[in-house]
Amino acid sequence: MLLSHSKAGVDVAAALSHYWCDLKDKVTGLALVQSPYGGTPIASDIMRKSQIVDKETRRIMELIVFLDLQYSFLDGAIDDGKYEDECRTVLGTWSFPVFTLDKLIDKLTN
Template sequence: MQASVDKNAKEIKDYIEEIYWGSGKRVLLLWHSKGGVDSAAVLSMYWNELKGKVANLALAQSPYEGSPIASDILLEGQLGDYVNIRRLMEILICKVIKIFFAYLIL
């Protein structure tokens, strides 16, 4: 999810509510890398709306101090120049996460 933390937090909130209302089960948030920062933000920003809908939060390698390697990749002349590849990866990752969450609640 290569958008701002605020935008991603809103999208994650929407996913949580969709899964919760579709299943009636609390959602386990399992995130890697920047997704960990975004998911922590969603809980901070929307806690009053989500407190009964989230079971737990598990993070792996979340870059709370930033990631120089990731920043360098997105610089001009690097992978960041390939906008279509970045967009494809963003769509793919978002869909995989949504499917993963759907299977977690089964």
């Protein structure tokens, strides 16, 4: 089990995705604390389809990035445009229901 903080989390996740074939028998999990996935260019590199071959690992990474985006958006750390762009990068066409739900919640709370 690997535990990583801040930018080191991004670096460890990138290394795991790159060397997963060699490390999959040695690493049972990855826990990240305050890793800036939504705000760094390396997040896009990690999420490229060619970078993560294993579907399960890719799904986990997508979930981590998506949850970080949610928290950043709810905390006001990123604006609507950045949120939508990052969600589109992570979720592709699945991001549109998220935008719709987000706009509905925004209208109900304002």
